[in-house]
Structure formats: structure tokens, C-alpha cells
Amino acid sequence: MRIVAAAPSQPSARWLVEFAHFTWKEAQACIFAGLFFAAVLLVPRGGWLAVPRYDLLLLIALGIQIWLVRTGRETMDELKAICLFHLLGFALEVFKTSSGIRSWSYPDPAYSKLFGVPLFSGFMYAAVGSYIIQAWRLFDLRVEHHPPYWMAGLIATAIYLNFFTHHFIGDYRWYLGAAALGLYARARVVFRPHLQDRRMPLPLAMVLIGFFIWLAENIGTFFGLWAYPHQLGAWAAVHVTKWNAWSLLVLMSFTIITNLKHVKATVQVPA
Structure with missing residues (x-):
């Protein structure tokens, strides 16, 4: 895709060029998620060539990750952060699908299941x-x-732990969300779609990303990738409160990313 680099003279035309660049860069940023969910749509539920669907999706995800590193789209330091997300996410999945919790389940068989996940x-x-x-x-x-x-x-750690502890001592996600909102109230993310810097409140960015993940979760459950208890008889939309949970998880992910060396250099912490 090639987008004209020169800035048009008309404000409306400039806005359209900026929006085109924004859309194109967003599509590139979603490359892993986009390719993976394309696989979710294309891989038959019954698998292919006697290989179960979950195992095929694992192979595809590994292939995408290797390709991102080999092409330089992700560095080895970034890959380490990605592996940390994988471990934290898998630990949460094991807990949430355990026999005593059963928040959701993976109904299809697979050779690559560990602790039922x-x-x-x-x-x-x-x-x-x-x-x-x-x-x-x-x-x-x-x-x-x-x-x-x-x-x-500290707030990111508390958010992650609350996903486990709320089954035993109460759910404090709204309190943690309010604390995070206060902590990041002045934070702004500066981004450049094309020629001009744009600013957005950081909490708003987290909420918007969380919303699109919630939509993706609805797609995943619709295609039977996993299921919540209320979806076992027939599919129903994922409850909107999951949007809040995903927004908090995005904040936790953002906190990990900001500690990468090259990212940390672009983060301004007031003295």
C-alpha cells in the first residue's frame, strides 16, 4: 500500500490522509492478532489431516511469532516480553479453567493441552x-x-493478582480501576499517524483497546474456541463487564512494555 506523503492544502484532505496513515499503521500493529484470528476463522473445528484445531492454532501462532522475529518486526528483547505475556496468560488460564473455578472451558480435544488448557x-x-x-x-x-x-x-501487580484472588476475598477490580485512573490521570500518549503529533489521554487508550479485545473475545467464543458457562447450550455475547477486565489487563501489559530499554527512553516521568 502506498499513501501520498505530501500534505494536502485542504484541511479535510489533510485529515483524510492522516486517517489513512492511522488506519494502515493500526493494521500493521495488529499483524499478529489479525493473522491469528484469520486462522481461527479458516481452520475447521474438526481439525485438518487428523491434527486437532487447537494444535494447528499453536503451530500457526509459533510460525507467526518466528516470522516476526526473523523479519525484524520484533527484537529478541521484545520477544522476551512477549514470552512473559504468554506465561502470565497461561497461568491465568490454568487457574480459571480449573475444576474449582471453571470460569470458562476449552471443549475441543488436543494433544497440546496442559492442565486442560x-x-x-x-x-x-x-x-x-x-x-x-x-x-x-x-x-x-x-x-x-x-x-x-x-x-x-504496584498497581499492575495488584490488577493481575485480583484476577485470582477475587474468587476468594472479593472482586476489587473497580477499586483498582479507580486507583489506576487517578494514577494515570495526567498521562498522555503522543503518537504520529503521519506528519503531525496527536495526543490522547492514556486511560482512554487503554479503554479503547480493551473494547476491541472484548469484540475479539466475542468472535472467539462464537467460533467455539472456548466457552463461558452461559454459552454451553447456545452462543450468547460475552458479558460487557469483561470489557473492564480487558482494559485492566491492557494496562498491565502496557506496564511491562514500558520497561523495555528502547521504550523506556520515550517515557517521561516527572521528577
């Missing part, structure tokens, strides 16, 4: 990290008024 599931969390990494590079992202790293790390 197919290994490809960790890549769904890694896709969030991959998107943030790609967007950071493509949009020349910077962050203004980021809170101190220790505070950001």
Missing part, C-alpha cells in the same frame, strides 16, 4: 503485547506524565 491460549495474551510493541514503533509513541515506575508496577 491448550498451549495456544497464551498467545492470545501475547497478541496484546505484540500490538503495543508494534504500535509503539509504527506511531513513534511517547508518553507524557507517566507515574513513577514503582507505582505503575
Whole structure:
């Protein structure tokens, strides 16, 4: 795709060029998630050539990840962060699908299941990290008024732990969300679609990304990739409260990404 680089004289034309560049860069940033969900749509539920669907999706996810590193779209340091997302996500999946919790389940058989969870599931969390990494590079992202790293790390850790502990001591996600909103109230993400810098409140960016992940989750459950208890008889939309959970998970992912060396250099923490 080739987009004209010169800035048009008419404001409406300039806006359209900026929007075209924004859309194209967003599509590139979503390359892992886009290719993976294309596989979800194309791979038959019954598998292919006697290979179960979950195993095929694992092979496809590994192939996409290797291709991203081999082509230089992701560095080895970024790959380490992606692997961390995979491990954190897989640990959460094992807990949520365990016999005592059963928040959701993976109904199809697979050779690559571990503790009842197919290994490809960790890549769904890694896709969030991959998107943030790609967007950071493509949009020349910077962050203004980021809170101190220790505070950001503390709230991110509390958010992750709450996904486990709310089954035993109560769900505090709304309190954690309010605390995160206060912590990042002044934070702004600066991005450049084409020729001009744009600014957006960082909490708004997290909420918007969380919304699109919630939509993707609805697509995944519609195609039977996994199922919540209320979807076992017939498909129904994922409850909208999951949007909040995904937004918090995006914030946790963002916190991990900001600690990459080349990313940290673009983050402004007031003294």
C-alpha cells in the first residue's frame, strides 16, 4: 500500500490522509492478532489431516511469532516480553479453567493441552503485547506524565493478582480501576499517524483497546474456541463487564512494555 506523503492544502484532505496513515499503521500493529484470528476463522473445528484445531492454532501462532522475529518486526528483547505475556496468560488460564473455578472451558480435544488448557491460549495474551510493541514503533509513541515506575508496577501487580484472588476475598477490580485512573490521570500518549503529533489521554487508550479485545473475545467464543458457562447450550455475547477486565489487563501489559530499554527512553516521568 502506498499513501501520498505530501500534505494536502485542504484541511479535510489533510485529515483524510492522516486517517489513512492511522488506519494502515493500526493494521500493521495488529499483524499478529489479525493473522491469528484469520486462522481461527479458516481452520475447521474438526481439525485438518487428523491434527486437532487447537494444535494447528499453536503451530500457526509459533510460525507467526518466528516470522516476526526473523523479519525484524520484533527484537529478541521484545520477544522476551512477549514470552512473559504468554506465561502470565497461561497461568491465568490454568487457574480459571480449573475444576474449582471453571470460569470458562476449552471443549475441543488436543494433544497440546496442559492442565486442560491448550498451549495456544497464551498467545492470545501475547497478541496484546505484540500490538503495543508494534504500535509503539509504527506511531513513534511517547508518553507524557507517566507515574513513577514503582507505582505503575504496584498497581499492575495488584490488577493481575485480583484476577485470582477475587474468587476468594472479593472482586476489587473497580477499586483498582479507580486507583489506576487517578494514577494515570495526567498521562498522555503522543503518537504520529503521519506528519503531525496527536495526543490522547492514556486511560482512554487503554479503554479503547480493551473494547476491541472484548469484540475479539466475542468472535472467539462464537467460533467455539472456548466457552463461558452461559454459552454451553447456545452462543450468547460475552458479558460487557469483561470489557473492564480487558482494559485492566491492557494496562498491565502496557506496564511491562514500558520497561523495555528502547521504550523506556520515550517515557517521561516527572521528577
